[in-house]
Amino acid sequence: MIRVxxxxxxxxxxxxxxxxxxxxxxxxxxxxxxAPLYGAERRGAPITAFDRISKEPVLERGIITxxxxxxxxxxxxxxxxxxxxxxxxRKGGIFFVNTHYEASHILERYCLPECKVIVHDVTDITINxxxxxxxxxxxxxxxxxITGTAGKEALINxxxxxxxxxxxxxxxxxxxxxxxxxxxDKMSEVPIETxxxxxxxxxxxxxxxxxxxPKGVAVIYAKGNTKKRKTGNWRLFKPCxxxxxCVRCGICFVSCPDGCISLDTDNYPVIEYANxxxxxxxxxxxxxxxxETKREVRTW
Amino acid sequence: xxxxxxxxxxxxxxxEEFVLPGTPLCAGCGGLLALRLAxxxxxxxxxxxxxAGCFTLLSTYxxxxxxxxxxxxxxxxxxxxxxxxxDALDILIEKGSIPKEENLKVVVLTGDGSAYDIGLQxxxxxxxxxxxxxxxxxxxxxxxxxxxxxASSSPYGSRTxxxxxxxxxxxxTEQQKKDLxxxxxxxxxxxxxxxxxxxxxxxxxxxxxxxEYKGPKLFITLAPxxxxxxxxxxxxxxxxxxxxxxxxxxxxxxxxGKLKHTYIPKFKPVEEYLxxxxxxxxxxxxxxNDFTIKKIQKGIDRYWAPFLKLTSCKR
Numbered sequence: 001m002i003r004v005x006x007x008x009x010x011x012x013x014x015x016x017x018x019x020x021x022x023x024x025x026x027x028x029x030x031x032x033x034x035a036p037l038y039g040a041e042r043r044g045a046p047i048t049a050f051d052r053i054s055k056e057p058v059l060e061r062g063i064i065t066x067x068x069x070x071x072x073x074x075x076x077x078x079x080x081x082x083x084x085x086x087x088x089x090r091k092g093g094i095f096f097v098n099t100h101y102e103a104s105h106i107l108e109r110y111c112l113p114e115c116k117v118i119v120h121d122v123t124d125i126t127i128n129x130x131x132x133x134x135x136x137x138x139x140x141x142x143x144x145x146i147t148g149t150a151g152k153e154a155l156i157n158x159x160x161x162x163x164x165x166x167x168x169x170x171x172x173x174x175x176x177x178x179x180x181x182x183x184x185d186k187m188s189e190v191p192i193e194t195x196x197x198x199x200x201x202x203x204x205x206x207x208x209x210x211x212x213x214p215k216g217v218a219v220i221y222a223k224g225n226t227k228k229r230k231t232g233n234w235r236l237f238k239p240c241x242x243x244x245x246c247v248r249c250g251i252c253f254v255s256c257p258d259g260c261i262s263l264d265t266d267n268y269p270v271i272e273y274a275n276x277x278x279x280x281x282x283x284x285x286x287x288x289x290x291x292e293t294k295r296e297v298r299t300w
Numbered sequence: 301x302x303x304x305x306x307x308x309x310x311x312x313x314x315x316e317e318f319v320l321p322g323t324p325l326c327a328g329c330g331g332l333l334a335l336r337l338a339x340x341x342x343x344x345x346x347x348x349x350x351x352a353g354c355f356t357l358l359s360t361y362x363x364x365x366x367x368x369x370x371x372x373x374x375x376x377x378x379x380x381x382x383x384x385x386x387d388a389l390d391i392l393i394e395k396g397s398i399p400k401e402e403n404l405k406v407v408v409l410t411g412d413g414s415a416y417d418i419g420l421q422x423x424x425x426x427x428x429x430x431x432x433x434x435x436x437x438x439x440x441x442x443x444x445x446x447x448x449x450x451a452s453s454s455p456y457g458s459r460t461x462x463x464x465x466x467x468x469x470x471x472x473t474e475q476q477k478k479d480l481x482x483x484x485x486x487x488x489x490x491x492x493x494x495x496x497x498x499x500x501x502x503x504x505x506x507x508x509x510x511x512e513y514k515g516p517k518l519f520i521t522l523a524p525x526x527x528x529x530x531x532x533x534x535x536x537x538x539x540x541x542x543x544x545x546x547x548x549x550x551x552x553x554x555x556x557g558k559l560k561h562t563y564i565p566k567f568k569p570v571e572e573y574l575x576x577x578x579x580x581x582x583x584x585x586x587x588x589n590d591f592t593i594k595k596i597q598k599g600i601d602r603y604w605a606p607f608l609k610l611t612s613c614k615r
Contacts, residue, residue: 011326011527043326043527148433169585218361226322226365234327252417255537256501257320275321279328279526280534 001054002147002194003064006139007085008073009234012126015137016162017073018049020140022151025159033058044234044277046083053110053149066195067257068093071143073122073135075099076233078110089115092193096142098122098135100297115189118146122183123236127295129179134234136161141180143188152184227275231258235278237293241269245290252282252291306524307505314340322364324357328533329524330540331355331438333497335409337477338519339438340541344368347385347404351378351419352604353411354436361541362502368533369404370520379426380406401441405434412439412453416480427487427516434510435518440525441477441615455548456599457592458579460528469547472582476599481552482519488557492518494550498540502562522549530578542573547600561607570597 004021008014010207012277013035023032031054038047050064066088075097077083079228089095093115097106103117137159144150150158156177165171210216241252246269260276283291306312318339325332331354347369350356359370361547373381386406392398410419415437423435442460443449450460450473459465459472484492490513495503503521510517524540525532543549544565551563571593574580583589 064337099503163402167581220359220362220364222362222364223367224320224365226363227320229322229324231322231324231365250313253315254310254337255311255333255498257325257327257329257497257536258323259317259319259336260321262317263315272321277327277533279536281328282335283536284534285537 001052001056001058001060002069002149002192003067004047004051004053004069004071004143004147005064005067005088006051006071006073007077007083007103008047008049008135008139009043009077009135010038010045010047012073013134013139014047014073015049016134016136016141016166017071017127017139018051020137020155020158020162021143022051022053023142023162024144024154025051025147027154027157028150030055030149031058033060037063044075044231046080053147064088066090068192068194069096069143069147070094071096071139072191073139075096075101076232079105080233086112089113090195091115094118094190094192096120096146098139099152100124113149117191118142118187120183120186121297124181124297126169126179127236128174129182137180138183141184142187144166145184145188147192148189150168152181155180155184204251221264231277232274232276235273235276235296237278237280239271239276239278239283240290240292240294241271242290243268245288247288247290249287251285255281255285257281303377305508307501307508309501313337313500313504316340318342318346318367319358319590320367322363323365323552324360326352326525326527326533328526328536329354329523330497330525330536331440331521332522333434333536334438334495334503334521337497337500337503338495338507338521341504341511342407342434345402345404346407347371348383349373349378349385349406349408351408351410351414352445353373353414353438354440355409355411356445375410375414377416378410378419379422379431379435381432382406382408383426385427386433390517396582399510401410406522407434407436409436411437411444412437412441412523413443413451414440416453416478418450418492420480420483423484423518424487427484427489427518430515432514433516435516437480437518437520438523440528441521442525444525448525453480455596457574458493458530458598459582460579463604469588470582471595472579481520481554485554485557485559487516489516489518489554490514491553491555492516493520493553493562495519495521495526496544496549496551497521497523498537499544499551499563506553506562513555516547528579530581531576533575539573539576542568542576546570546573547604548573548596550603564608 018034018141022032026032033052036049052058091113096118101117122135126138260272319336352375376431442496448461450462454473455477457471463473465472491510545568547565552561
């Protein structure tokens with residue numbers, strides 16, 4: 001059985017990527033199980049999805065802590081401890097990252113065990129072909145090829161089926177297929193040493209004591225500490241102010257939902273990039289066309 | 301808050317931030333922009349009572365974007381909790397336990413699921429008791445936090461998680477949007493208004509005006525939702541503006557029940573607003589559903605006719 005774990009950010013299409021991979025393998029005659037896992041947060045927040053692909057019925061359940069392949073949809077998650085992307089990484093495992101960097105850079109920087117790091121800039125291909133940065137079909141295509149679980153035909157049919165079910169337009173689906181084939185052809189099959197599951201004893205159960213509200217309720221005493229959560233990692237395109245064109249109207253300042261634009265002493269807007277989520281409302285609203293967008297690569 | 305402050309243009313808006321960046325809300329959230337703008341008028345001395353909804357995520361342990369207090373309640377009991385806090389503050393001030401200067405404004409913050417449906421009775425009770433509080437409803441026209449299921453705020457003709465277009469229901473949502481404003485207005489509270497995040501001056505002026513009244517001060521703000529409405533995050537403000545300009549989101553206020561529109565729109569055809577959003581895609585593709593689009597337009601025209609004293613909408 002091959003166990004695949006996807007990591008990405010909400011809105012990237014990670015859940016759909018796991019479904020496409022599952023459906024493609026299913027069409028090739030495998031037994032498949034796929035499931036996403038995410039919290040209450042949605043766009044931009046780290047999400048995980050799992051696939052189990054086997055020639056025999058899959059009886060294993062639950063989250064995958066010992067994946068054979070870890071597929072990272074957003075490189076910035078490597079620096080996010082809460083996303084826990086390295087969980088269960090082992091010697092001989094496959095670590096796929098959607099990034100501009102070289103594989104050797106990732107191996108060194110994160111001191112990974114001797115696993116096979118495969119890199120590919122899926123986002124770039126998707127933006128150039130589809131126009132949007134939803135990597136569901138392209139990421140699934142890479143993993144399909146690496147695992148060798150599905151051929152092109154099954155992959156195309158799976159993409160059609162899954163993207164139709166989330167009500168994408170036919171033209172968008174066709175572009176996704178085109179991008180997926182590009183990715184599929186760039187990858188090559190890699191032999192996988194699958195993890196042998198050893199039965200372990202059940203988890204230790206801890207009884208939680210009852211505490212009265214002053215002690216038992218989560219209380220935050222800090223003021224405005226969300227700034228420490230660097231939501232700037234969510235960004236794909238960066239708004240940049242051209243101060244020569246700026247007329248200091250203040251529209252961007254009152255249009256930023258996150259309050260990431262402030263005004264300096266001369267009333268010129270200043271963007272705080274550590275937390276700017278890249279919604280680009282400022283770019284759209286600027287009547288002087290003083291805000292440009294730049295695709296961000298190599299952010300970490 | 302500066303008592304004499306008048307809001308005439310964007311330059312009048314307070315530069316101080318009270319909702320700090322780094323929140324876990326979606327990029328381009330229209331509701332968050334409205335909250336940020338409202339807070340700039342309300343100031344620092346505020347306690348927020350947040351009924352369950354998207355904005356519950358603002359303060360997820362151990363982080364908070366606020367510089368002032370925030371409390372979390374269940375969906376049904378925002379205003380009931382506000383009554384408790386108001387009473388506690390009043391008693392503590394009267395006893396001299398806290399100085400008068402430390403008095404806080406009690407603000408209930410709820411989504412449309414809570415305001416239109418689940419928490420409606422406790423709101424009605426609080427208005428009836430003339431509780432001195434603010435109420436802000438960010439209306440994204442469905443249960444956005446749980447997968448965009450239909451709520452009684454979902455407009456006719458929109459697609460939600462639980463109302464998909466089908467042969468039997470080509471318009472998707474069959475029901476009309478509940479008119480919460482009129483339900484509230486029947487209580488004749490001292491001040492109530494609708495606001496939009498894309499009209500920051502109008503919004504600020506209304507919150508400023510509300511501060512002059514004692515008793516319930518109620519606001520409904522349009523909250524364009526890129527995730528649920530199906531559009532790119534950068535278009536939030538454009539869609540909020542179009543909602544106002546097409547007349548589908550009237551900007552109005554009511555003092556002691558007396559209604560006044562604060563902005564007369566240009567009455568653009570409603571298609572301009574609908575066609576930008578994925579939740580209305582089924583009205584245009586694969587075949588154009590003229591019946592539903594016309595019905596939505598008629599609804600707008602019928603709403604405005606008595607105010608404009610026109611039989612049909614001018615274009």
